[in-house]
Amino acid sequence: MRGYGDPVSWTPWPLRITSTAAALLLFDQAVFAGQFLAGTFPVLHTHRVNATYAGITVLATAVAAVPVRWPGRGPIWPLAAGLALFGLVAAQIALGFARVLAVHIPLGVTIILGALLLTGWSWRYRPGRP
């Protein structure tokens, strides 16, 4: 039985949806990078446009982590992780425009890994269980 003030079961859903979307869009960045490295010039433009969408989705992920804590009484670190990920994406975009590829590529791998870990946690997480 669930009483007043108990964790509410909807609270992880916004995070699940946004973090999944972010993970997919971020993985697409690797797909597009592979294609312009294979010589398809217009995909460079797609890579740039999708970077914006992925960044917005990562920011949405951070916002969606708020109800996990309030009112969900869950951990606060997903919110911090979402904001950190967003900071990394912003840096990643700047590094891409500056063509600092020696950092851009490993950082891209790191961002995708981080997004996948957060997404995996959001689907395993059950409110009210420590």
Next chain:
Amino acid sequence: MVLALPAGAAVKLTRRRLLAGLGGGIGAAVIGVPLLTGLHGSTSAGSLLPSRRPLPNPFMLPFRVPPVLEPIRRDRTGDHYQIVQRAATAEMLPGVRTGIWAYEGRFPGPTIRSPRGRRTIVSHRNDLPVPTVVHLHGGHTPAVDDGFPTDLIPPGGRRTYTYPLRQPAATLWYHDHRMDFTGPAVWRGLAGFHLITDPDEDRLGLPAADRDLPIMITDRSFDTDGSLLYPSLDPMLHHMAGVREPYGSGVLGDVVLVNGSAWPVAPVPAVRHRLRLLNASNARRYRLALDPPPPGGGGLVQIGADNGLLGAPITHDAIEIAPAERFDVIVDFGRYRPGTQVRLINTFGDRTTTPVMRFDITHTAPDDSRIPDALAPAAPPTPPPTVTRDLRLRHDTVNGMPGWTINGIPFDPRRPALTAQLGTTEIWRISSDFHHPVHLHLASFRVLGRGLGGPGPYDSGPKDTIDLRPAEQATIRVTFTDHPGRYVFHCHNLEHEDMGMMAAFDVTGAPFNGRD
């Protein structure tokens, strides 16, 4: 047991599975669709410029060999030629008159044949409305006559180019090289063959005379009225260089011309022929093959590269050729029965750019030609390399516009990117982001390797242009032997060249051979 579960649990399980399946499907689509649609990469840097008129069927026009230009005078100083650059019309598509800019009013221009070491003096008159520059591509030419991109022939002007041609027999070509406007000028027709012959080569017994066919391959697009389409920012070609988007990475046409005719047909006897393949396209790369291949395959026997004969022939089923590259190949049509129609196809092409031309095998005929096992003598030894350079070719911002640079710098005719010493050997490590056919003026080079491996299958022999693929690194060895002065090296994707991807270099020191 599923049947023993309460009805509600079964429904819940189904809905959960349905949602999971839907979610998984969407996820797979978000990644899978772009992954699969772009899986093949691209075979050329560039965007297709579609013609605005219905295209004819291929194989309607006859194959033409450009006429050989007669010298106006032969004397002690050399062979003297005269060429007028003017506007003209040509039949590129069946029954359609297309306006061109051309040497002697022909596209391709007339072929010049020079015996090795015979000084060749070509006087050009420019009757076109824009300045022009003539470059002999592959020639080891003194700097003053190499056609530096700012050494202009003004409209109405004349200029005489003197070529010593002290270099091995090879398939060279001449074309316009004006700074910022080479792409549209070559697209309009300013290109022709210049062959260096050699009595030593004649003695090899290779197919000769009318069995020695120059084959200039170009792609073009046509407007509704049959004129050539090209997306210049300044259609008058006076001020603003470059092309409108999305053609900044290269202009690809949808019609393949061979010696200026769309998809022509050549009737040939069933004997060996020498095909001097030249890709004079602005940006398109081709993978050429015979269809059907001869029984047993190996239809294309390469005997020469950009700057001369190979040491020994190499058998190919197909040849990948980038802009400005040349491949001299022998095709033995005696391997086909008379009556066979053999298409030269481009396996990198799409619907209209796959066919290139067709050979119709007419009859058997005597054939005393041969392909010797040894072609060119071993190249003379070169000094050991003393300089190593790194050159990075990439997409960049040039004057606030999308453009192309070498080591981050767009072309500046007044600032040489490097200085080389005559008589020294250098190693150049060249890296790319997209397809970049890199052409070096003045000197021949050898390809030492690509990536972590050795040379590719199409890198053999003396080269002046290397086909760099996307995100690739290649190493070449070049010895500067002939002439001092200021030259250029550049990407021969002409849109890249016009939008910055070129660099000047200086060669210093005394000429290797004393006199010209």
